[in-house]
Amino acid sequence: MITVSQNADVTPQQLDRYARLVYEKIGVTISAQKTTLLSNRLRRRLRALNLDCYDAYYELLRKVAADDPEWDEFLNEVTTHETYLFRDETHWNWLRNVYLPQILLEGRAGRRPKSLRVWSAACSTGDEATSIACCAADRLTPMNEWKIEVFGSDVGAGAVAQARKLTFGERAMRLVPADHKRRFFDRLTDGTHAAKPMLRELxxxxxxxxxxxxxxxxxxxxxxxxxxxxxxxxSKRKVLETVRRALKPGGMLVTGAAEGVAELIKDMESTSGWLHRSPMRAATASGVRT
Ligand SMILES: C[S@@+](CC[C@H](N)C(=O)[O-])C[C@H]1O[C@@H](n2cnc3c(N)ncnc32)[C@H](O)[C@@H]1O
Structure with a gap:
């Protein structure tokens, strides 16, 4: 049995068992290269729970209910939450300068309802959803004629709780254009930036x-x-099935450039490695539904 005080890493067998737990729960894979990282993160939970070995924590996770808060603590330790506003400039240039102006024109011409529903899936602490709301509020004018809904979701309850605060530190805000900072955020006395009510409503x-x-x-x-x-x-297949079912026919999906989805969404029209249009008829992973 390995005690925490020894600061030893998980054994390959322990890594395997923990990796399986994570994979079954959220689909994320953990490779042997993450041994030390995983061990360091697990030791934080062992200390918090006063447990003295990795096996004891594993057994605890196996015993507690699926909705026990410890699961969130555990998954929070083993997932990456890195995010910031206006991450990946290309995507925001497309949203601001191509997509939103186009739907604005269509809306004004009566070719589409003046409404926009956007999902920031795996939103972490809400930075991406907030960036989307900034762009929509900026471009879809007059805003009171538009129904704008930005929905952010993440598997982590802690991340979602933080997202709901809609308050961001200097680092997360570093790429926000100066005029957006002024229009959409209030600077608080502790130096953080809180979204203004007009953004919170979206x-x-x-x-x-x-x-x-x-x-x-x-x-x-x-x-x-x-x-x-x-x-x-x-797991990618399962996620893409979820996402494609949630897209309107003809809707757009923005992925990261290195997400490796091209082979899995062949029936979507991809104009680049990161921008994909859903077919005009609803699709499933196995093909187009009639
Ligand atoms: C690196 S963050 C990405 C945040 C944001 N999309 C961005 O690009 O800046 C990855 C997020 O995916 C979430 N995640 C991992 N597996 C998930 C799952 N099965 N369902 C929903 N969210 C998941 C994690 O909790 C984490 O907050």
């Missing part, structure tokens, strides 16, 4: 595991970035 956050269907009306646009990189092909 966004909503909930927990959701991407391996399972989302029970929501369909979206015009879905952002699914920097999450599939942690999944194997089988």
């Amino acid at each position: 966004v909503r956050f909930e927990t959701h595991n991407l391996l399972y269907p989302l029970k929501q009306p369909a979206f015009d646009l879905i952002f699914l970035k920097n999450v599939l990189i942690y999944f194997d092909v089988a």
Whole structure:
């Protein structure tokens, strides 16, 4: 039995067992290269729970109910939450300068309802959803004529709780254009930036595991970035099934450039490695539904 005080890493067998737990729960894969990282993170939970070995924590996770808060603590330690506003400039240039002006024109011409529903899937602490809301508020004018809904979701309850605060530190805000900072955020005395009420009205956050269907009306646009990189092909397929079912026919999906989805969404029209249009008829992973 390995005690925490020895600061030893998990054994390959322990790594395997923990990796299986994570994979079954959220689809994320953990490789042997992550041994030290995983061990360091697990030791934090062992200390918090006053447990003296990795096996004891593993047994605890196996015994507690699926909705026990310890699961969230555990998954929070083993997932990556890195995010910041206006991450990946190309995507925001497309949203601001191509997509939103186009739907604005269509809306004004009466060719589409003046409404926009966007999902920031795996939103972590809400930075991506907030960036989307900034762009929509900036471009879809007059805003009171538009119904804008930005929905952010993440499997992590802690991340979602933080997202709901809609408050961001200097580092997360570093790429926000100066005029957006002025118009959409208030600077608090502790130096953080809190979204103004006009932005808060547009966004909503909930927990959701991407391996399972989302029970929501369909979206015009879905952002699914920097999450599939942690999944194997089988889990990617499940997530893409969830996401494609949530997209309106003809809706747009924005993925990270390195997400490795091209082979899995062949029936979608991909104009680049990261921008994909859903077919005009609803699709499933196995083909187009009639
Ligand atoms: C690196 S963050 C990406 C944040 C944001 N999309 C971005 O690009 O800046 C990855 C997030 O995916 C979430 N995640 C991992 N597996 C998930 C799953 N099965 N369902 C929903 N979210 C998941 C993690 O909790 C984490 O917050």
